[in-house]
Amino acid sequence: MKIGDLAEYAIWVDGTETETMLRQWRADCSYMMARAHDPFLNLGPLSFEIKRPGEDRVPPVPDHIKGPDVRLLVATAEVLGFETVKAESFVSGLDKHDLSRLRKATREAQGRHLPDAICDQIIERMGPVAAGALAERALH
Structure with a gap:
């Protein structure tokens, strides 16, 4: 990834999740996005969107995902830069x-x-x- 790219992190949900579960996912997104892409990423503010099966850039729903309201929750953030390894590190x-x-x-x-x-x-x-x-x- 490079500065200016968009980092994405997404999760399929099936409609049975509680609001608490969804809030926790949103709260964990910044950390999970950085770890999924590069542990030294500095990310801008997160934006969230809900995508439905069949929409643009939505992959096929995995076979094990079934429920009353299947959708893809997507978090995106712009890559602002990278942290450097601290001088005292191994x-x-x-x-x-x-x-x-x-x-x-x-x-x-x-x-x-x-x-x-x-x-x-x-x-x-x-x-x-x-x-x-x-x-x-x-x-x-």
């Missing part, structure tokens, strides 16, 4: 060669291609623990 302390190797290993461990930003997030979370374990083994 990832920022790695040289380019080591970071490249860790990204490759992360993709292999996940069994799929992941964007660099997602790999960096996983490395940031797991790297210090793994480095500590290696240091501990080296001492014994």
